[in-house]
Amino acid sequence: MDHYLKIENVGMTFETRKGPFVALRDIDLAIRQGEFVTLIGHSGCGKSTLLNLITGLNIPTAGYLFLSGRQIAGPGPDRGVVFQNHSLLPWLTCFENVYLAVERVFGGNETKARLIERTRHALELVHLTDAADKRPQEISGGMKQRVGIARALAMEPKVLLMDEPFGALDALTRARLQDELMRIVDETHSTVVMVTHDVDEAVLLADRVVMMTNGPAATIGEILEVDLPRPRDRLQLANDPTYMRLRKAVLEFLYQKQLKAAA
């Protein structure tokens, strides 16, 4: 399964009132099972558009996407999505929000007790057992995002798609959630594609950092292999020469090569 998630020659053109807008072109990317890939680029570079194509919310105007051999033709529960703004339903408790997803995926052939157990386990995984019966507006932003992760993971998706999941959180909460995410991914061997605009996050979490050129007509600029051993510790990495070199490479891409192009 070397090409678990395969993106072949994908382009995306939106029809707007001012005529066609080319958001993405010539995207080629193959992601291995169990790999953690981060997409980074300046805002407006189409990284979220690319994620939406994998999600199936948008269908590419050119090229194809395959997930474990099957073409992606629309959204489906085999891809767990963590949205930027958590997108929890405010009239459901945290438990019910996760249960809705669990029921959809496993409701057909499992007992209710088993579904409840799955939901509890997912909330346990993100350390939210105590908040299960609270509604989203009663918990903090970091907790909401954790419920979002629990909801996505509880579906046992083939790939976990995250669209700047920690972008709206304060730095300390973000760091804690990043650590938790690394632990969870280690435990579940999930395949993850995460969009981010945070250089440290991109390098810390990823096996590969995919750097995108500026839009319009954005494409993949460079791909950086992050060969740091896991589990990773942010404090130790702070002075690690490999980490610093990788971080510098991303920064150079974003602020030398791409900023000039943007200006």
Place this chain on the structure above:
Amino acid sequence: MPAAANTLSVLEPPPMPAAPGAAVVPHPVVVAHPAAPALAAAATRAAAEDVHTQRADSRRRRELMARVLAPLFGMALFVAIWAAIAQQGSIPGPLKTWQAAVQVFSDPFYTNGPNDQGIGWKIGGSLSRVGIGFGIAALIGIPLGFLIGRFMFLRNMAEPVISLLRPVSPLAWLPIGLLVFKGAHPAAIWTIFISSIWPMIINTAVGVQRVPQDYLNVARVLSLSEWKVFTKILFPAVLPYMLTGVRLSMGVAWLVIVAAEMLTGGVGLGFWVWDEWNNLKVENILIAIIVIGVIGLALEQMLLLLAKRWQYD
């Protein structure tokens, strides 16, 4: 500015009395102070607290004024103007109306034949007509609103018809009702129905169109069934809009019932107004106006309370 510095530092709170066994860390600034400034400081602090309590007091007074006294004052002014106008002789004053009201409400549920019944029956008659007409309007209007909001084709179909019929004065529908239903009572209900259905259709449809895209994306990503989308996402998201529509509709229904009953007769507040006009018992007309107002207010408050229950943010 040593003086200013002193004033600032002494305004700091004194160290708390230490719990037994706890290490006492003296507050360096306070300890460093000679006696005299410390005394002055205590005085300053007392004065400051005084200012605070004074401010709090005056704020409470202002709130009391705004919440309780102002409405009372408004009502008093209203009654005074009423009394002044009554002096001219054409309408009864507050006192005469009050005495009549005491009489009317002393026996609210008497029955003296079909056209002479107590105020309780009249209120009940009007409320039941509104209840039936408005209830049918809700049963049809709300599902229709969902359909119109969800399907663009239906929306485009319904829009010209709704825009055409909505501005029609409610009473224009009455003859149609009389003709079709061959009775005054169902005609009044029909009029309530047709005039109160629009806000519910329109608000529900708007609510459906305004369901946040994020929630719909969740539905798409999970590929929920249409039924799940409706029960778990669409309905709860639309509920606040729907309840606003229900509230507006109820307001319209209550406005229309009085006019409709004036024309159709029967036991009800509207016909009572007309009947007492024919009897020239104007104080009873005034009582009816006040009763209609109070019931309208109560219905509105009830629905507002209900809407609050379903507010999520």
